[in-house]
Amino acid sequence: MAPTTRRRALTTLGAALAGSVAIPAYAQAGERGHHPRPRPLVRAHAHNDYEHPRPLYDALDHRFNSVEADIYLVDGQLLVAHDPVDLDPTRTLESLYLDPLAARVRAQHGSVYRGFHRTPFQLLIDIKTEGASTYAELHRHLRPYRRLFTTYAYGKVRRSAITAVVSGDRAARAPMEAQKVRHAFYDGRLSDLGTAAPASLIPLISDNWTLNFGWQGTGPMPAAERDKLRGIVSAAHARGQRVRFWATPDLPGAQRDAVWGELLAAGVDHLNTDDLAGLEAFLDAHAR
Template sequence: MFGQILLLSLSIGYIQLATSKPSVDQWIAALEQSNSTLLQYPTQLTQNIVPKAIHSHNDYWRDVPLLSALSFGVASVEADVWLLNGTLFVGHEEAALTPHRTFDSLYIQPLLHVLNAQNPKNEFTVNQTTPNGVFDTSSSTSLHLLVDIKTNGTEALPFILKALQPLRSAGYLTTSTSGNVTKSAVTVIGTGNSPLDGVKALEPRDYFFDGPLISLNDTSTNTTWDASLAPIASTDYGVAVGWAGITGISDAQRSTILTLVNDAHTRGIQARFWDTPGWPVGARDAVWRELLDDGADWLNADDLEAAAKF
């Protein structure tokens, strides 16, 4: 029966080929050239892309922000956001800003397009209760979207929360309610000038905080650090560790990494070290390997292709 359906769905040329008993390669070629619906499915936008625990540092620098990262399987991206005259612009500094490169145009709208493609509404999905994420090969993987606020965080936060509304309305945002986290397709994490008190006050919360990896035990902030507030905690690698990856790492430096990572993990928080060495390549790779061996959860990368192949 399947064979009959298959033949009926293809072109006359393929039917003739099938009758002549083609090789497997010829059969595959004929199917691909036929544009058969047997080879198409709704969520294939990110087909064959395997997600990886890589953070796209300054993601907006890519030729195509967000989408380039997704093409490498990068599961965390970062946008520097500036609130100017009521609009959220994206760029490293004021001189890099343009009217068209906004938080909405570079991140919110592309994410909506990708996620809507990954969540078709049809007779097969009527009973689906949990949205698919951006990766077709791992629909439960939540994309981290780090929002690095460059202007006044208290002023910018309401505008960012409003900008997230399309994702929120579609049910695509990870949410914390009374300390209980419901994971979804995108986990938004504030960093930079994101106001800790403002984020703590959100209930329910779908804008989280990038915790201070080197000071999770500091009681002066009057903050209980856990995954309902800070899914990740980060620190400047050079300040916290300082090993350049050229000579051997010292016992003290390795102990620092292990202590910071383990402290985060006991709280259910993932650990990230930013500003790791990028050159020379051998040193970069040595640092990446050490961090992974010591349990760090994310590789902070500028060269996404190199990180994806690592």
């Protein structure tokens, strides 16, 4: 689909999102036949989720437990888009994500995936405009939904159905650190690993695969790079932090599968992809 056509199709979603949230087909079958519901894929992260034909819904239908939304602050609204040319006033953070997630939680009795309260759904919010001012507006927009979101309050973390993690422009960090109460957390980088910043601020460590590893899935992974990867994961997990890499190979084939296999073996928490069906099939095959 051409970008202009895709954007036009996406703008029709606003009315649908305002109503009830459709339960995926696999969940409906489980309800009718009382068969076990397939578990959410807790390691599956939808990169640039909003570029799919049905933002959020496509990821949920493929059982993803993490999605990414890029936001721009425009006249007090948080608009979701990858580039400024794609900005559309109907495509807000509320219409594409906050309202449908709230409806999903209400429909499924307190969890995006009913029965899996121990694994909050992750909403990764990538700030594309100036970080401090955009985060201040994001905090204001999250407050009406605060019971849905994992919250940091006066030194303690209260887990809920959804955890928001703020990425993108790094100027958001200082105002977040200063808050006594916040409804979002900060996406760290490898440079934050092992610093004094606690998991109550930085629960997620993300970085660019290509800037840290030369191996792209051809042939065996070099032993030194495998050791480095596993060391990163071990260090993060010891501090209660999760690990994600972006810019991993994402074209179907042996190279992508090899990289995904090494990420799984190392214990990386989120596998990043634009190919929802491809990662779903890969994770299901490995679970078997």
